Amino acid sequence: MVRSLCLNRFCDIAVIVRIDPQLLLRFLSPYRHYLVGERGMNWPRHPDVTNYRQSMQILITLGPDAPSRMVEGLYYVSQLSDDASCQQIVELAIDAGIDLGVYQSAPEDIAIRVWIENPSILLQAYAEKHRIKSMKFVSYYPRQTTIPDFTYPNDQILSKLEATLNYTYAYTRTGCGMRVLPLTKHNGFWLMIRHGAFMRRSGTVQNDGSVGQVVYRPEYYDSVIYNADTGELAVNASTKNERINYCKCLGFCLFGDGSFFDIQQRKSKYSLSPLIDLNRLSLVSCDIEEIESISLCELLIRHRSWQQDVEVRRADDVFAAIDEDSRNLFDDSSQIKLVRAKFRIKFLDQQIRHVTIRPPGTVIFDRASDYCVISSWLKKRGFLGAFCETTSSLTSPGTPGSPENGLISRL
Structure with missing residues (x-):
């Protein structure tokens, strides 16, 4: 039985045939040594005659030795090739001064061209795409009554947070590869946190009809919102242990105290x-x-x-x-x-x-980007506790490409 170990992620291989041949070769050029030397790819002399069938065969059977950057790029291109995502990528690319090529470019062409020039733009678009999905937020507040002055975390602090989270996730056997993506820094911050989960195995059918097995680690995105006025930390994560872990790691990295946030939730944010x-x-x-x-x-x-x-x-x-x-x-x-x-x-x-x-601190949104608007309504109607009166002051994540958006420097 054939087995392959892929610790990165799956990508939609069909996206390969929708990419302009010249752009595809330009994207694959940094990995030519691996594709030709390790996988036996016949590198085409002329981009217009790229062997899509051979490329798909190679890319669909990637193993653990595959360049992670190549797999990552293909994944983001496949996930951001819809019209809405493409429009956002175009706006971000224009703001960044990136040449998008011919006017008739397909969404896949635009996505892969932008990835070649500035991968962080696709990371930002992908984080925004996850932000509008349904999310459950649980709120935690500081143990102390006095809220310390807030300083937006710089790259050094965010890197420290990534390293701390990597250590805790590796300890629980859910992998490393943590990535913290800041979306706003007005009166607090909104972070998208990428992490792995427990390993998964799936049965596969190979091209020759034989049965195989693939082992991989799924990718998840969590959200963390901190309000500097109230000290509230709203956490979206799959399990209670993950939420508590974020409280401890953020308390340690931002305030030097792993017990800064009250994980017992002795304060009730919501009232009915x-x-x-x-x-x-x-x-x-x-x-x-x-x-x-x-x-x-x-x-x-x-x-x-x-x-x-x-x-x-x-x-x-x-x-x-x-x-x-x-x-x-x-x-x-x-x-x-x-x-x-x-x-x-x-x-x-x-x-x-x-x-x-x-109550005391859980809210579930169909669309997480409604957080600020709905929080404003909850405050005005008395659904928020007295100590949360300024909760809605945290604005929505910064406009794509604006100076307030700190994602570009996080690659």
Whole structure:
């Protein structure tokens, strides 16, 4: 049985045939010694007659000896060849003064040309692409009441953070290769953190029909948001242990104290009491210009009894459903506890997304880039604790290519 060990990542090999032959050869040139000497590739004399079939055969069977930079470049090109990503790459490239070639270039051509000139631009676009995905944030606050003055972490501190995280992830057998990508530095920071996970094995079918096996380490991206006004650290990660690890590593690297953040969450950021005190009025959004309307679509209620009585109210509009049946949502507010609430938010662009709040410190967004807008609404309606009154002051990640975006220097 054939086995191959690939510790990098898979890429969409079909992207090879969509790249201009001259650009493909230019991209592969730094790895010519490996491709010709180690893999037996017949280097074409003329770029227009590149043997795509041979290139695909070689690239699809890459082993652990493959140049990681080559595999990484192909991966990012394949992941950022959609129209939306291409538009962002074009804007970033223009700001960086990169020549994009002929006007008729395909998205794959633009992506690989920019990778050749400045790979960090594709890293930035990829981090932004992950930022708009659904994310669950859990908030942690400093143990001390006085928030220290904030200094944006420079490259030296970020490198120290990468090294510290690499050590902890290697200790837990989830690999190294940590990369910290800063997206903003206004009144705090928003970091995208790339890391590995436990090894995976998958069965494969080789080109000759034989059965094989590939071993690889998946790639994940986590998000960390720090608010300098409140000292809040909002962490998006798969497991509780990973979230605690980020608290300790960031506390150590930024403030010299691994126990700087309270991992016991003794402060409650979110409260659902406005739903009881104000009912429908707690959903008013006319003072948030990006939002058209908000409705409560799900509510988890725990009744105070020995039977662990939990009630779930779910509807397109819970308050409207209650009104139609002339029912009372909260018969006795002293005998219940609101555990979780899910809101349906309609934005001015007619897009509908959801946000879920679970006290003391958990929020789930359909789209993480809504963080600041929704935090502003939560603050104005009283869903945030008194000590978080300035939570929404952290702006969205810097405009691509702006001086506030510190990613370019992180390659």
